[in-house]
Every structure is written in structure tokens, then in C-alpha cells.
Amino acid sequence: MRFLNRSVGRLSRHRRGPVAGLVLLLLGLLVSGGLYAGLAPASADETRTDAELIAEGRELFLVSCAFCHGQNGEGLETLNGNILGPSLVGVGAAAVDFQVGTGRMPMAQPGAQAPTKPEELDEDETEAVAAFVASLGPGPAVPSPEDYSLDGLDDEEREQAIVRGGQIFLTNCTACHNFNGKGGAMPRGGAAPDLSNTTPEHIYEAMLTGPGQMDSFSNGNLSPEEKRDVIAYLMNLREQPNYGGFTLGGLGPVSEGLFAWLGGIGALVAFAVWIAAHTTRSSKKKGETA
CATH class of the missing domain: 1.10.760.10 (Cytochrome c-like domain)
Incomplete structure (x- = not known):
């Protein structure tokens, strides 16, 4: 008991010393820093630098785009001189965001025009590919x-x-x-x-x-x-509401002209034929009566 009292007294004296406050401050910082590192969300670790984004985009590009556009986006031609995939140097990140974001690219097969379809790359992957293509040459950036x-x-x-x-x-x-x-x-x-x-x-x-x-x-x-x-x-x-009735697909003169020919003029021709046939029948009946 005497030893315990002596130890407690010694600690009490050191606690009042000038170094004790500094030691407690450092200890508090270490504890709080350790708790933050263990409990903080991992969003800070997920932030990618430009170099990492471009490197990730290049890997995706080699898998999804290089077959038509070349490994460095230089474009490729077939043996007979037809363009398999145009050069992407200078098209900018905006072109990639449009083509990939609407599902037009990667293209299922070469054709006159790439149709829209469900996207094959998610937003992060599209951003990475856009960053890689933007690194090939200056071009339009993705709008805000x-x-x-x-x-x-x-x-x-x-x-x-x-x-x-x-x-x-x-x-x-x-x-x-x-x-x-x-x-x-x-x-x-x-x-x-x-x-x-x-x-x-x-x-x-x-x-x-x-x-x-x-x-x-x-x-x-x-x-x-x-x-x-x-x-x-x-x-x-x-x-805007449609004040004109049937929209007919909203294709303007194409669908409206088709409807006019098949519906309007077709109905007029059918009506004219009916009148002519009715008149002929009436004339025959009058002749027979006479």
C-alpha cells in the first residue's frame, strides 16, 4: 500500500509538469487521427489523378475501341481503302461522351450510321476513355x-x-x-x-x-x-400540347402528305366512283321504265 501511494504521488507530480500537457496533446492527436482513418469514408481514396484516369481509359480503349480506331486512336483502313474507324486525334472528350454515352459506340458492326443502344460502359468508364482520347490531341471538352x-x-x-x-x-x-x-x-x-x-x-x-x-x-x-x-x-x-389533333409521328410533310394521299384523296376517289356507279344504275332504271 505504501508503494502504491508513493507511485500515485509521483504520477501526480509529473502530471503537473510542463511536458505533461504536450504529451497529452500528442496522444489525443494520435487517437483522433487513428479513429478518423479507420472510420472516415473511402471517397478520398477513390479520387483518381489525371494520369490514373488516362491510364485506365487507355486500357478500356484497347479492349473496346482499338479494333476499329487503332491502338493510339490513329484510325484504321481496310485493304481496299475503306475507313474502318476514323482517327480520334483532336475529337476531344465531348465526342467520346456523346458517342459512348448514347450507346452508339462501341459499334456492334460497321455500318452507314451507328444507332443508339444501351450503354456498354458506365459513367466512370466513359469518363476514363474520354480522358484518354482527350490526351491524344486538343479538342472540345465535355460541357458543364x-x-x-x-x-x-x-x-x-x-x-x-x-x-x-x-x-x-x-x-x-x-x-x-x-x-x-x-x-x-x-x-x-x-x-x-x-x-x-x-x-x-x-x-x-x-x-x-x-x-x-x-x-x-x-x-x-x-x-x-x-x-x-x-x-x-x-x-x-x-x-407544348399538340393543338392540331393527330401528330402522325410528328414527321411533318412526310406523314401528312402520305395521310393526305391515302386518306384524303383516296376517300375522294372512292366517293367519286360511288357517285358514278350510282348514276349509271339510275340511268339504266330510267331507260327500262321508258
Whole structure:
């Protein structure tokens, strides 16, 4: 008991010493740091550097894209000179995000146009492939939501943006996509897609990169604000009711002309034949009576 009392007294004296506070502070930091390392979420460990992202994208590219585009994105040609896959140098991350994000790439088989289908790569994998392709040469980057959103504008400014977007769309896009963005047939086996369910991000990327037979509207041709206005017009179309009755697929003169010929003119011809046949029967009956 005497030894225990002596030890407690010694500890009490050291606890009041100037070093004791520093030791306790260091001990507290070690304990709190250990608890944080063990209990903190692993999000910090999942952050990838640019080099790691590009390396991961190259691995995915070699598996999914190199067969047509070459191991370094230089593009490949067949023995008879046909392009198997174009060069991707300088197309930028936006082109990859559009093509892979809409399921057009990787392509199931070569053809006149890559159709949309369910995506084969998830968002993280698409981001990695886009980073690798962007490293091959400077090109358009993936747009941010601020590029195609009307947030921050009041009601009058929104209406003006929609009107401007409609004028730009009717001038530059209706020849292929129809006046309400429903798409249509194109030469050489192509087709302008229906934009009714396309996301604003992919519409912006399509204007920026010009996929397939579509023209490329760089920022020198259409400013970022004008691209935003076109998207605002297309989004506004989705909210508008159809005041004309049957939409007929929304294909404009194609479906309307077909309906007019088969329905309208066909009905008129049938009615004319019925009148002529009825008149002939009436004439015969009058002759027999006479």
C-alpha cells in the first residue's frame, strides 16, 4: 500500500509538469487521427489523378475501341481503302461522351450510321476513355450544366432565349431533324435521330462535335449562348400540347402528305366512283321504265 501511494504521488507530480500537457496533446492527436482513418469514408481514396484516369481509359480503349480506331486512336483502313474507324486525334472528350454515352459506340458492326443502344460502359468508364482520347490531341471538352441551362434567367429572358433558339433551329436544323426535332431519313443509309428523348448535354455535344453526317457547329459558328437557346427551344417543345389533333409521328410533310394521299384523296376517289356507279344504275332504271 505504501508503494502504491508513493507511485500515485509521483504520477501526480509529473502530471503537473510542463511536458505533461504536450504529451497529452500528442496522444489525443494520435487517437483522433487513428479513429478518423479507420472510420472516415473511402471517397478520398477513390479520387483518381489525371494520369490514373488516362491510364485506365487507355486500357478500356484497347479492349473496346482499338479494333476499329487503332491502338493510339490513329484510325484504321481496310485493304481496299475503306475507313474502318476514323482517327480520334483532336475529337476531344465531348465526342467520346456523346458517342459512348448514347450507346452508339462501341459499334456492334460497321455500318452507314451507328444507332443508339444501351450503354456498354458506365459513367466512370466513359469518363476514363474520354480522358484518354482527350490526351491524344486538343479538342472540345465535355460541357458543364451551366453551358446548356437557363438557370439564373428571369421569365422574360427565358422566353427570349426560347424564341432565339427556335429561329436558329428552324434555320439550321429542320432540313434533317424536322421542325419539331422528330428526325428523318438521310442520304446514304443515314437518319437524323429523334431528339425528343435526347439529354441536353448530348444535344450540346452533338452540335459541338458534329457526329456522323451532322454539321459541326463550333463556338465560332454558334456561340455557347446560341447552343443553349437551341436546347431551350427543344426542351420547350416537349412541354407544348399538340393543338392540331393527330401528330402522325410528328414527321411533318412526310406523314401528312402520305395521310393526305391515302386518306384524303383516296376517300375522294372512292366517293367519286360511288357517285358514278350510282348514276349509271339510275340511268339504266330510267331507260327500262321508258
